[in-house]
Amino acid sequence: MDLDLAGRSYVVTGASSGVGLATAALLLGEGAHVVACARDGDRLAAALRPLPRAQGARVVAGGCDVLDADGVAAFVASAAEELGGLDGVVNNAGRSLLAPAAETTREQWHEEFDLKIFGVLNTVRAAEPYLRRAAAPSVVNVNAILARQPESRLAATSAARAALLNLTRTLSADLAPIRVNSVCLGLVDTGQWRRRHEAAGVPDSYEEWTGALAADRGVALGRLGRAEEVAYPIVALLSPRASYITGASIDVGGGVARYV
Known part of the structure; x- marks a missing residue:
């Protein structure tokens, strides 16, 4: 199916790895232009360089911290000028804080909410003037099932994810006719889980360790997801x-x- 994305332009935050990189790859394959950002500009450029792209698809990439409102605004404005506008945003920049509430500092609570809420608001506010002029504007916030199903070992992240889910519903009303939706992921095989496996220092292979993890967490399909499996619904929601x-x-x- 043609998703009618060719020639349209989409911002993807946190695009240097995982779900963000997979989303950028899928958009480029559909002929869309990608405005990619991540905190480490060099890592981002290296990750994007080998991605295949359909004829005419362009990439505008740069180092950008979504918590820097002025920096985000400048980056988005420059990209919109270069591409002649923007059609959508994928708010993917994120992380998880593995700590129960009693072991989470005040600063860590602030950091989680700043990233999940203000990281999204900064990007959406920067893009909104251009989205208002687009024919089929759309925003997708990459969230987590933790938003509805909190885990005590991820206390601050669970609470911040719930706040983002609530905010997404509010933005869908306030920004209409710009469409705003969420994709909530579960356990996805990204660098974060590989780092945790290494830190655990267990004799099990990564495949064995993640299989046991999926079983422990009650994943019906018995495995971790892949980044491209999350990217598809994101791109489908962006589609007109x-x-x-x-x-x-x-x-x-x-x-x-x-x-x-």
Whole structure:
């Protein structure tokens, strides 16, 4: 199916690895232009360089911290001028803080909420004037199933994710007709999990360790997801063919959800 993305331009934050990089790759394959940003500009450039792209697809990339409102605004404005506008945003910059509430400092609580909330607001506010002029504008916030199914060992992250889910619904009403949706992921095989495996110092292979992790977390499909499996619903929601979907949340977690 042609998703009608060719020639359109999309901002992707946190694009140097994982879900962000997979989303950029899928957009480029569909002929869309990608405005990619990440804190480490050199790492971002190296990650984007080998990606195949459909004829005419362009990349505008740069180092940018989504918590720097002025920096984000300048980067987005420059990219929009170069590409002749913007059609959508994927708010993907994020991380998880593995700590229960009692072991989370005040500063860490602030850091989690700053990234999940203000990182999104800074980018959306910078892009909004250009999205208002687009024919089929769309925003997708990459969130987590933790937003509805908190884990005590991820206390601050769970709370911040819940706040982002709430904010997404609010933005879907406030920014209409710009569509705003969420993709909530479960356990996805990214560098974060590989680092945790290495830090655990266990004799199990990564495959054995993640299989046991999936079983422990109740993942019905029995494995971690892949970044490209999250990228597809993100790109589908960006597509003008999803023009009557807003304020929605799609779980991509292999059946991990325990809520109704």
